[in-house]
Amino acid sequence: MGSTKSWTIGLCVSAAVITAIVVVVMCFSYLEYYEFGFIRQRSTGIVDLSKVHTAGRQLLGHDYEFKAFQADAHLIELDDIDVFTSDKLEVKLTVYFQYFLRKEDLSLLHAAYDVYYKDLMKTSAEDAVKGATTTFNTRDMITNRAVLEATLFKAVSDRLGGTCCRLNCSAFLHACPAGCKPRGTCTTEDKGLFADVRYFQLGPVSISSSVKERFMKALTLQEEAEEEKLKQQAQVIRKNTKAEIKTILNEADEILAQGNATANYIRSLSEANYTATVEKARTEGLKQIFTRLGVTSQGYKNSFDYVRTLRGLSHVHISVDFQQLIAGNLR
Known part of the structure; x- marks a missing residue:
């Protein structure tokens, strides 16, 4: 009878200890190293937005838990987007970018979109890409990849990040774009979608067969026009060159004729002076001879x-x- 009573007491104590352990364990909540979030009450669903918690383990109580958000990079691929160029041709392109949620604006993100922001980020980025490509023609889309990539990067960054300066302007490329507003004057609308696009890569740019044919035809016509223009310029240059040659030859003939005339004048003058000198000397000599001979x-x-x-x-x-x-x- 005594052993049965002891066994019952031991079972109750064990159950109480196990229950206590489970309750204590349930009072702890975790955030992984790649997460941050807010404290949420399980029973009411109320979220405390006053503080953003980072990775770690905290004793919150059994009625509280963390509402986690992704703190590391969100990897986005926009594959084969249909865009239109400035010359009204359709082109497909693929882009990749990585964005991060801003910790200081996480409460605004939660208030606006809760945890359902990922699709919005993707569609907004796609709209930004489509809008930015309209300033490029088909040739630029293929040949000026560096300029195209930089333009798309800026467009996506502005769409997701807004026009408000970041806390650290040197954190990434477009942290403080030209003309950004100081944080003290920024409104919620100025902060975009509360995300920072830190990295961007332009993938393949593909053109459909019909567009390729139209593009090649346009290039061919353009090259033919350039060829005809060069031929016309060559003809003009040849005519101008012939005219310049004729002018130079005429000038040479004039210079030669003037030189010959000058030489003849100098020669005639010299001969006249020579004759005059000789005759004067002869006259003087004859005079002396006649005088001496009487x-x-x-x-x-x-x-x-x-x-x-x-x-x-x-x-x-x-x-x-x-x-x-x-x-x-x-x-």
Whole structure:
């Protein structure tokens, strides 16, 4: 009888201990390293938004638990989005981006969307991508990938993150975009969807066969137009070159003619000066000869001058009256 009573007491104590352990365990709530959240009352569903709790274990009580949100990167893939370019052609592109919920704005996110924000983030990002591609033509979509990626990154970041400056402007690329509002003046609408897009990657850009044909036709026409333009420019250049050559040749002929005229003038002037100098010297010499020889008759003077002139001619030979040839010029 005593052993039965002891066994009953022991069973009750064990049950009480186990119950206490279970109750104590149930009073603890956990947040993983990749989570943060708010405290929520199980019985009423009321959420305390006054504080955002981070990873760890806390004794909240059996009627309380954590309402968790994802604290690490949300990985989004927008596959084969149909977008239109500025030249009205349809193109498919794929983008990948990673966004993080902002801890300081988590209460605003909860008030606006609760835990049902993921689809909204995805559709909003897709709308931002479609709107940003309308400034690019089909060629730019293929050849200017770096510019396209940067533009899409900025568009998605602005759509999800809003126009409010972040707490740390150096945290990521578009933390404080140009013209962002200081946090002290920001409204709820300025904060976008309360998420930061920190990383963005542009995937494949594909064009349908029909669009490719239209694109190639447009490129061909453009190249043909460029070719015709270059041909016309070449013709103009050739004509201008021929005209320049003709002008240069004319100028050369003018310069040559002017040079020849100047040379002839200088030569004639030199010859005239030479003749004048020689004649002056001859006259002076004859005057001295006639003076020294005492020749006064003008006839003798003219005869002497005549014989001297004949003597200076290379094709004239002088001989005496009796038919005897005097070789060479008279000395």
